Amino acid sequence: MTTDPYAWLEQSLTTIIRANWLRSVETLESLPGAVVQLEGRKVLNFASNDYLGLSGDWRLIEAAVAATREYGTGSTGSRLLSGHRKLHLQLEKAIASLKQTEDALVFSSGYLANLGTIAAVVGKRDLILADEYNHSSLKNGAILSGAKVVNYVHSHAADLHQQLAQNRHNYRRCLIITDSVFSMDGDLSPLPEILAIAEQFSCMVLVDEAHATGVLGTTGAGCVEHFGCSGQTLIQVGTLSKALGSLGGYVAGSSALTDFLRNRSPSWIYTTGLSPADTAAALAAIEIVEKEPQRRVQLSKNVDTLKQLIKQQLPQLKLLPSESPILCWQLDSAADALAAGQQLKASGIFAPAIRPPTVPSSRIRLSVMATHELAHFQQLVDVLVNIIHGSFDTPSPETRDS
Numbered sequence: 342m343t344t345d346p347y348a349w350l351e352q353s354l355t356t357i358i359r360a361n362w363l364r365s366v367e368t369l370e371s372l373p374g375a376v377v378q379l380e381g382r383k384v385l386n387f388a389s390n391d392y393l394g395l396s397g398d399w400r401l402i403e404a405a406v407a408a409t410r411e412y413g414t415g416s417t418g419s420r421l422l423s424g425h426r427k428l429h430l431q432l433e434k435a436i437a438s439l440k441q442t443e444d445a446l447v448f449s450s451g452y453l454a455n456l457g458t459i460a461a462v463v464g465k466r467d468l469i470l471a472d473e474y475n476h477s478s479l480k481n482g483a484i485l486s487g488a489k490v491v492n493y494v495h496s497h498a499a500d501l502h503q504q505l506a507q508n509r510h511n512y513r514r515c516l517i518i519t520d521s522v523f524s525m526d527g528d529l530s531p532l533p534e535i536l537a538i539a540e541q542f543s544c545m546v547l548v549d550e551a552h553a554t555g556v557l558g559t560t561g562a563g564c565v566e567h568f569g570c571s572g573q574t575l576i577q578v579g580t581l582s583k584a585l586g587s588l589g590g591y592v593a594g595s596s597a598l599t600d601f602l603r604n605r606s607p608s609w610i611y612t613t614g615l616s617p618a619d620t621a622a623a624l625a626a627i628e629i630v631e632k633e634p635q636r637r638v639q640l641s642k643n644v645d646t647l648k649q650l651i652k653q654q655l656p657q658l659k660l661l662p663s664e665s666p667i668l669c670w671q672l673d674s675a676a677d678a679l680a681a682g683q684q685l686k687a688s689g690i691f692a693p694a695i696r697p698p699t700v701p702s703s704r705i706r707l708s709v710m711a712t713h714e715l716a717h718f719q720q721l722v723d724v725l726v727n728i729i730h731g732s733f734d735t736p737s738p739e740t741r742d743s
């Protein structure tokens with residue numbers, strides 16, 4: 342046999358291209374912010390998870406530089422070996438204080454926090470109930486754990502209840518996992534109902550606050566606070582890389598949970614500790630979240646402003662239901678979403694097309710920042726009006742993609 346064992350790669354790529362599923366990167370050439378330089382052009386940024394505008398904030402930058410000067414660029418090893426610094430402990434205390442939990446544990450990314458936590462708390466004899474729209478890291482964490490995974494209909498408490506009534510008795514432990522703000526839709530999971538059902542069936546709950554931390558709740562603690570559920574026993578996971586403007590992930594909960602994870606979570610034990618720069622930047626961000634609630638207030642005003650403008654000027658635009666800064670314009674096909682994304686970009690708006698397999702239906706995802714201004718929203722809506730009323734010249738297919 343002389344067949345090329347790698348030939349399937351080209352064939353797979355061809356299939357991906359035909360389905361309009363091919364992804365590529367775009368180079369950002371400036372500090373992050375409401376306006377950025379993208380591939381040589383100034384554009385309005387509606388593509389970022391930097392909800393509070395902190396990742397370009399000089400205080401985070403200074404904190405990262407100072408930590409780098411003091412401790413170097415890398416943390417040089419696992420937290421249990423040479424990779425632990427005082428900064429890590431300070432950050433963990435700050436997260437626990439924000440979340441009103443006994444303790445917190447910092448991972449090198451939110452993805453790793455989900456993988457390592459889910460795989461540590463459940464195993465072969467256990468059951469996972471998962472929202473069908475959960476983030477990839479929750480889905481892969483569930484697979485990695487070896488537990489039986491049952492999906493329930495998106496945000497459907499009655500379906501969750503029914504699946505538990507059918508399956509719970511066959512398993513030892515049970516973990517319910519859900520995004521709190523759904524990352525590609527912008528709606529919220531029905532957390533109070535989920536917690537009540539969890540109690541009834543003796544289940545643990547893991548909620549992923551990636552898009553809620555710093556954004557929702559009176560103090561910015563997230564959806565758990567937003568729904569008045571602070572203080573209840575549950576596992577809160579999140580990221581330092583969205584509203585907190587840095588890099589890394591965390592788990593917040595009881596000390597028993599974090600002590601257990603320090604001993605049993607492979608993606609915490611066998612990976613290098615978070616860098617001093619990222620740790621210090623996240624710590625500075627949490628201080629800002631606590632001291633400057635006006636950023637959160639402005640963000641929520643901005644979301645209302647954009648929704649109002651769209652409602653007034655483009656009542657026919659199909660927005661998915663959202664209670665967060667993530668607003669999605671639903672489109673009929675991946676090709677339509679790609680074309681809309683390209684028309685937006687040609688008009689100076691950076692807002693990505695999100696397509697299968699990330700989501701079941703194609704859309705343009707707009708994310709609002711606290712640092713956007715009224716003129717930015719007006720410009721966005723003007724461009725959307727042009728695209729929807731067909732007064733935009735569609736680029737020919739040859740010039741469309743690189």
Ligand SMILES: *Cc1c(COP(=O)(O)O)cnc(C)c1O
Nearest residue numbers: 450451452476524551580582589
């Ligand atoms: C972004 C995201 C993550 C991953 O966080 P990283 O720190 O970027 O690895 C996990 N869960 C959800 C819901 C996310 O949106």
